Amino acid sequence: MKKISEAVVRRLPVYLQILNDLNKREVQTVSSQELGNKLDLNPAQIRKDLAYFGEFGRKGIGYDVNYLIEKIRQILKLDQPLSVGLVGAGNLGRALCNYNMYLKDNMKIMGVFDANPSIVGTAINSLTVLPMEDLVSKVAELNIRIGIITVPAGAAQNVADRFVEAGVSGIVNFAPAILRVPDHIRIHYADFTRELLSLAYYLEKEGDNDNEPAVD
Amino acid sequence: MKKISEAVVRRLPVYLQILNDLNKREVQTVSSQELGNKLDLNPAQIRKDLAYFGEFGRKGIGYDVNYLIEKIRQILKLDQPLSVGLVGAGNLGRALCNYNMYLKDNMKIMGVFDANPSIVGTAINSLTVLPMEDLVSKVAELNIRIGIITVPAGAAQNVADRFVEAGVSGIVNFAPAILRVPDHIRIHYADFTRELLSLAYYLEKEGDNDNEPAVD
Numbered sequence: 001m002k003k004i005s006e007a008v009v010r011r012l013p014v015y016l017q018i019l020n021d022l023n024k025r026e027v028q029t030v031s032s033q034e035l036g037n038k039l040d041l042n043p044a045q046i047r048k049d050l051a052y053f054g055e056f057g058r059k060g061i062g063y064d065v066n067y068l069i070e071k072i073r074q075i076l077k078l079d080q081p082l083s084v085g086l087v088g089a090g091n092l093g094r095a096l097c098n099y100n101m102y103l104k105d106n107m108k109i110m111g112v113f114d115a116n117p118s119i120v121g122t123a124i125n126s127l128t129v130l131p132m133e134d135l136v137s138k139v140a141e142l143n144i145r146i147g148i149i150t151v152p153a154g155a156a157q158n159v160a161d162r163f164v165e166a167g168v169s170g171i172v173n174f175a176p177a178i179l180r181v182p183d184h185i186r187i188h189y190a191d192f193t194r195e196l197l198s199l200a201y202y203l204e205k206e207g208d209n210d211n212e213p214a215v216d
Numbered sequence: 217m218k219k220i221s222e223a224v225v226r227r228l229p230v231y232l233q234i235l236n237d238l239n240k241r242e243v244q245t246v247s248s249q250e251l252g253n254k255l256d257l258n259p260a261q262i263r264k265d266l267a268y269f270g271e272f273g274r275k276g277i278g279y280d281v282n283y284l285i286e287k288i289r290q291i292l293k294l295d296q297p298l299s300v301g302l303v304g305a306g307n308l309g310r311a312l313c314n315y316n317m318y319l320k321d322n323m324k325i326m327g328v329f330d331a332n333p334s335i336v337g338t339a340i341n342s343l344t345v346l347p348m349e350d351l352v353s354k355v356a357e358l359n360i361r362i363g364i365i366t367v368p369a370g371a372a373q374n375v376a377d378r379f380v381e382a383g384v385s386g387i388v389n390f391a392p393a394i395l396r397v398p399d400h401i402r403i404h405y406a407d408f409t410r411e412l413l414s415l416a417y418y419l420e421k422e423g424d425n426d427n428e429p430a431v432d
Contacts, residue, residue, distance in 0.1 A: 004417075007223075013413035014405070021394045038394055077416050084412070095308035099409055107416060145419055148412065170415045174408075178237045178254055186418045189230070190411035192390075193315055195404035196300070196364065197229035199386045200293050200323060201220075202402050203361055 031062035088150035139166035153177040247278035297322040304366035305330040355382035369393040
């Protein structure tokens with residue numbers, strides 16, 4: 001398979017969300033034009049993205065929704081079990097744990113940890129919040145490969161260090177802080193306010209003469 | 217000013233986060249190479265992005281962190297007040313309200329609404345959760361231009377309709393559902409699990425090389 005660019009990989013979860021939604025509404029095929037409208041990308045870009053991992057569109061018919069879902073899940077390796085650990089059982093941490101339920105994928109949050117003794121021992125759905133002291137042993141026991149950080153910015157580096165020490169392969173950091181991790185650890189920054197902040201650009205431009213975004 | 221592409225606009229909040237972090241650590245200048253490392257983009261792309269809105273990098277010195285922060289805030293119009301409303305005072309809604317405190321920007325959540333009578337009247341920081349019946353009047357009163365949706369997927373379309381009826385200009389939807397809105401409303405989809413899902417792609421690739429079984 002051709003190497004898939006980072007930008008395309010980051011769009012795959014968005015494709016997946018849209019396709020899952022179409023599937024729920026029992027839509028069986030979708031054109032690159034329709035996907036483009038939903039994603040705010042031009043159809044040529046969509047076709048180019050999907051061509052990275054093989055040709056499944058059919059002229060005049062479009063893409064088979066179910067097949068595309070399966071294919072993207074395979075590419076993202078969401079068809080295999082993948083254990084996730086989360087540190088920081090605050091509002092955002094809890095929201096992410098709740099999201100667990102939506103995922104048909106095998107990627108699941110298996111352990112939740114918090115440094116606050118008054119939160120340790122409480123339940124989030126089927127998970128019990130564990131103390132930080134258990135992090136290293138539980139990461140090994142549950143084969144946790146990804147660590148999610150949902151603690152305040154000031155505590156994030158320490159949590160990242162603990163995850164690295166415990167042996168995870170990747171980290172998703174929701175704290176508004178840039179973290180230092182060894183080169184062999186992959187870190188993704190999840191800024192859940194990005195879409196909010198970028199929306200302002202388009203709104204205020206309304207007053208100007210031309211607010212059409214350029215396509216690249 | 218040259219038209220800024222959608223991809224660049226979406227990267228601006230990320231630049232801003234990184235620059236704010238550098239600023240907090242009292243770093244005064246940053247090179248495109250350093251920004252590139254932090255953003256996982258090549259320095260040429262960084263220079264191209266920043267050139268969209270004028271030249272502020274200086275050869276051998278780099279970019280002035282403070283100046284860049286101010287400039288990006290101006291471009292995103294975060295230097296002007298912008299009122300935001302939020303429907304859905306669950307965990308994610310509360311996390312976003314807490315994030316309010318971090319923002320030095322003038323974009324603030326000014327009204328929080330929920331359909332659940334047992335949540336209405338409770339406080340989130342300085343905000344009191346309001347009933348849905350107040351949405352239209354409060355959007356006008358508080359000059360709310362952006363609506364955030366943090367309700368379950370099944371309720372999201374109805375909330376979007378209410379926001380449109382109330383007269384917002386833009387919507388940020390966190391619910392895992394595709395929504396129909398009139399053409400003059402700008403909608404951004406905020407998938408707060410995107411970075412998590414795309415991380416799997418990179419992790420599993422690791423295994424491909426070194427522990428692929430020899431048999432099939």
